[in-house]
Amino acid sequence: MQVVRSASAAGSPRIFLTGVTGFVGGAIAANLAASASFKEMLFLVRAQSAAEGVRRVRESIARFTHSATPPAVSESQIVLADLKDPQAFSDLRLDDVSHVIHSAAVTSFADRPDVWEINVEATLRLAQRFSGHARLRRFVYVGTAMACGVARGPVVIESVRLPEERSHLVPYTASKAQAENQLRERFPELPLVSVRPSIIVGHSSLGCKPSASIFWILKLVSQLNRFVCPPTAYLDIVPVDYCAKTIVALTLKETLGFSAYHIAAGRSGSAMVEELLQAFHSMGGIAAGQPYERVSEAALLPLARSFSSRYAADHRADAGPGGGPVSTRMLHKALMLYGRFSKLNYIFDTQRLLSEGLAPAPSFLDYIGRCDRSTRKLSLKAQMAYDFK
Incomplete structure (x- = not known):
């Protein structure tokens, strides 16, 4: 399906971004912060006041920059609403919007009751x-490459129907x-472009400063x-800043x-499990030099119990905020969960992206060291909190 829309026919863009306080949405806002159109952007924020909304947006953007001073955001850019509210998009300022980037979502792997309410109904x-x-x-919907389901591999192409x-x-x-399917079926006139990121881990220059999501589980496996x-399974991983830059470009x-x-x-950029293990072990992993062992799912509970007991013994002194023992259940x-995803062994085809003249993603191996260094002072419990909120 071809999409032919002019991004310049009606003047400079006015972008409406949802999910600005999230991982991908915050990175998108940070990418646009230096653009001429940033001051015209509108941000959907759940807050008690526009002033609180401004603070939340600035704090979110600050996670993705080396600067101590995040960009100025005005209260006029804040659209106060909760996605669960049927009137969330009634603000008249939205009439002037030329581009929508919808990145807001419940990304938890838990069976939360609001997953369908927010991810589908909203x-x-x-x-x-x-x-x-x-x-x-243009209406850009931020989905996920894993929406392809199971038994799709080894190389997954961009089918329209999921x-x-x-x-x-x-x-x-x-x-x-x-x-995504409902968007296409119910709103065929919408200038829809779906972007489907693969596994997003860290930031190519900031490591896990914005979020330690998923990185901790990769390191745990290495330990x-x-x-x-x-060990020959591939993991298709991209940094959040590359993801944001590409979404803005599209x-x-x-x-x-x-x-x-x-x-x-x-x-070209996906890494095998054995390559990731070697990288972790070269940074001082406790299992360095030992052969990797493939185990059954039944072995994972004893492994979790053993690790949590050993971790508690090694970190008795870390009982302050964010420290202490970790949950064996979690x-x-x-x-x-991540074991089942890893067994899919997916590589996601990127020929469409490259055909648009956009740059390929960096390899996770290129910035894995930054991720590791940025989490060394962060307890495992604090890192896990990014995925179990």
């Missing part, structure tokens, strides 16, 4: 708000697939030196050849 309300909107030039509930490991990916996937590019794109490391849950 997304469709947003699309309804902009359906037939004369000023709208499999729904029964082909998914977790409700999150099922909800993202359903939302255990045992996992359920073969949002503002004058014409696009397709309506769905993977944002992924692809064939460790086991994480190992099970």
Whole structure:
């Protein structure tokens, strides 16, 4: 499907961004902070006042910059609303919007009751708000490459129709697939472009300063030196700043050849599990020099118990805020979930992205050291909190 929309036909863009206080949304805002159109942007924020909304936006952007001073944000840029509110998109300022980037979502792998309410129902309300909107030039929906479901590999291409509930490991990916499918079916006139990031870990220059999400589980596997996937399995990982830069480029590019794109490391940038283990071990992993062992899912609970006991013994003094013992149940849950994803052994095709003249993603191996250094003073419990909120 071709998308031909002019990003310059009606003057400078006015972008409406949802999810600005999240990981991907914050990185998108940070990428746009130096642009001429930043002062015209609108941000959907859940807050008690516009002033609180400004503070939350600035704090979110600050995570993704080396500067101690985040950009100025005015109260006039804040759209106060909760995605669960049916009237969340009633603000009249949205009538002037030319580009929508919808990155807000419940990204938890837990079976939370609000996953469908926010990821599907709120997304469709947003699309309804902009359906037939004369000023709208592009509606960018931030999905996930894992919305492809299971048994798709080894190289996954960008199919327009995504499999729904029964082909998914977790409700999150099922909800993202359903939302994207419904957008296409119910709003064919919407200038929709779906972007599907693969596994997002860290920042290429800041490491895990913005978020330690997922990185800690990769390091945990390296310390255990045992996992359920073969050592030759690939993990398609991208840094959040590359993801944000690419989303902004696809949002503002004058014409696009397709309506769905993977944002992924692809064939050239994905790393094998054994390469990641070697990288971790070279940085002082406790299992350095020992052969990796592939185990069954049944072995993960004893591994989680053993690790949590050893961790508690080694960190008795770390009983302050964010320290202390880690939950065996959470460790086991994480190992099970990420183990099942790792066994998919997916590489996401990026030919569409490259055909637009956009740069390929850096390899995770290029910045894994920055991620490791940025988490050394952060307790494992604090790192886990990024994924179990």
